[in-house]
Amino acid sequence: METGPPxxxxxxxxxxxxxxxxxxxxRAPLPEPDAWFAARTLARCRYEAPSVEAETFSPARFxxxxxxALGSGLALTLALALVVTHIHSEKAEKQxxxxxxxxxxxxxxxxxxxxxxxxxQDSSF
Amino acid sequence: MxxxxxxxxxxxxxxxxxxxxxxxxxxxxAGGDETALRDLIEKHQGAVYxxxxxxxxxxxxxxxxxxxxxxxxxxxxxxxxxxxQFKTWMFTIVRNLVFNEHRRRSRATLVPLHPPDNEPVPSGxxxxxxxxxxxxxxxxxxxxxxxxxxKIDEAILLLPEQQRLAIVLRRYDEFSYEQIAAILxxxxxxxxSLLFRxxxxxxxxxxxxxxxxxxxK
Numbered sequence: 001m002e003t004g005p006p007x008x009x010x011x012x013x014x015x016x017x018x019x020x021x022x023x024x025x026x027r028a029p030l031p032e033p034d035a036w037f038a039a040r041t042l043a044r045c046r047y048e049a050p051s052v053e054a055e056t057f058s059p060a061r062f063x064x065x066x067x068x069a070l071g072s073g074l075a076l077t078l079a080l081a082l083v084v085t086h087i088h089s090e091k092a093e094k095q096x097x098x099x100x101x102x103x104x105x106x107x108x109x110x111x112x113x114x115x116x117x118x119x120x121q122d123s124s125f
Numbered sequence: 126m127x128x129x130x131x132x133x134x135x136x137x138x139x140x141x142x143x144x145x146x147x148x149x150x151x152x153x154x155a156g157g158d159e160t161a162l163r164d165l166i167e168k169h170q171g172a173v174y175x176x177x178x179x180x181x182x183x184x185x186x187x188x189x190x191x192x193x194x195x196x197x198x199x200x201x202x203x204x205x206x207x208x209x210q211f212k213t214w215m216f217t218i219v220r221n222l223v224f225n226e227h228r229r230r231s232r233a234t235l236v237p238l239h240p241p242d243n244e245p246v247p248s249g250x251x252x253x254x255x256x257x258x259x260x261x262x263x264x265x266x267x268x269x270x271x272x273x274x275x276k277i278d279e280a281i282l283l284l285p286e287q288q289r290l291a292i293v294l295r296r297y298d299e300f301s302y303e304q305i306a307a308i309l310x311x312x313x314x315x316x317x318s319l320l321f322r323x324x325x326x327x328x329x330x331x332x333x334x335x336x337x338x339x340x341x342k
Contacts, residue, residue, distance in 0.1 A: 020335045021327050022296060028277040030175025030297045031184065033191065037174065038166045041192045045162060045199045 147211035154202040166195050169212070172298050173219060179293045180223045182282045190222050197222075209307065216300075216308045220290060227286050273334055280330035287311075288323035295320055 016022045147168075153161035173194050178187035197218050205214075281289055287309060294300040294308065306316040328335065 016295070019324065021324050021331065024331055024334055025277060025281075025292075025296050025327070028274045030171065030293075031178045031187075033170050033174040033188065037170050037188070037191070038163060041166050041170070041195045042159070042163055044192050045196050046159075048196050049200045 144210050144212065148207045151198075151202055151205050151207070151211065154199060155205065162195075162199060165198070169215065170195075172212075173215070176216070176219060176290075176293050176298060177223060179278070179281060179297065180286075180289060181226065182278060186226065190219075190226060193222055194218050210304065213300075213304050213307050216294065216298075216304075220308050223290065224286060276331060276334070280327050283330065284323055284326060288319050288326070291316060291319045292323040292327070 147165065150161045150165045150168075154165065170191065174187055174191040177190045177194075178184055181187055181190070194215065198215060281292065284292065291305055291309065294305050295302075300308070302313050302316050302320075305320075306313045309316065309319075311319070
């Protein structure tokens with residue numbers, strides 16, 4: 001009864017096993033990692049790749065992004081409102097000053113109109 | 126003879142189950158399951174670390190690179206698409222890291238991997254990779270065995286990097302020609318040719334351990 005090695009390619013494996021080089025290589029097997037390899041690798045994964053969530057969608061990630069987006073949006077809106085109010089009040093102040101200036105100028109004009117009866121301009125002299 | 130097809134079927138089913146299990150683990154890792162990551166590391170650490178150690182001949186560097194492989198697997202879990210076999214995909218990462226390391230080393234000045242012949246070999250085998258069986262052998266036998274292991278590792282390390290990876294994947298990780306071709310990004314005939322040349326080089330380099338008949342072959 002023939003039994004082959006348990007892999008995907010029994011015929012090729014059988015050819016390999018007949019080769020003395022192949023059998024010799026088997027005497028120097030692959031070295032094994034130490035007992036703490038898995039634990040250290042897991043720690044390194046945690047440290048170097050903070051979260052797989054960064055590259056994929058997850059509800060927790062969405063909630064975090066949403067919280068940040070909401071906070072940032074509110075802050076931005078508040079800042080914009082302050083800036084707009086400030087600009088608007090400055091404009092109103094400027095306009096009020098201009099209006100006052102016009103009123104003064106208008107009153108000066110009225111005064112100069114009333115000086116038409118000035119003795120300096122009276123031709124009767 | 127009748128058992129052959131059944132062996133083949135069993136092997137295929139076993140490989141398929143293992144691949145399906147790996148892919149299921151990747152889905153769980155993408156969902157943030159750390160237990161799945163630990164399972165995946167524990168399942169593949171021997172093959173990944175061993176392959177890298179054989180490729181580099183440096184256990185310390187092999188530890189670092191093997192960890193990097195798993196970090197990359199972890200990072201890519203979210204975007205991983207199960208189009209190819211998981212193991213083939215993971216060993217493509219191994220290949221990239223090992224070849225990059227070779228390029229980095231070729232630009233830098235490095236200390237030799239093995240102590241010179243007149244220096245004693247440290248306990249733990251050549252370059253600390255293999256533990257000798259001290260219990261059932263005489264000191265002379267142990268010394269001869271260590272010498273042989275050292276020669277085998279040296280002969281593998283002297284192969285060009287593509288041949289070296291092909292021979293390690295085929296001999297130690299039991300990959301098929303198709304899988305090796307996918308990992309090395311070459312055709313199947315090119316893979317076979319690569320393996321043939323690697324074997325012939327090793328046959329010459331290790332002829333003293335193969336006996337006269339094998340060496341003449």
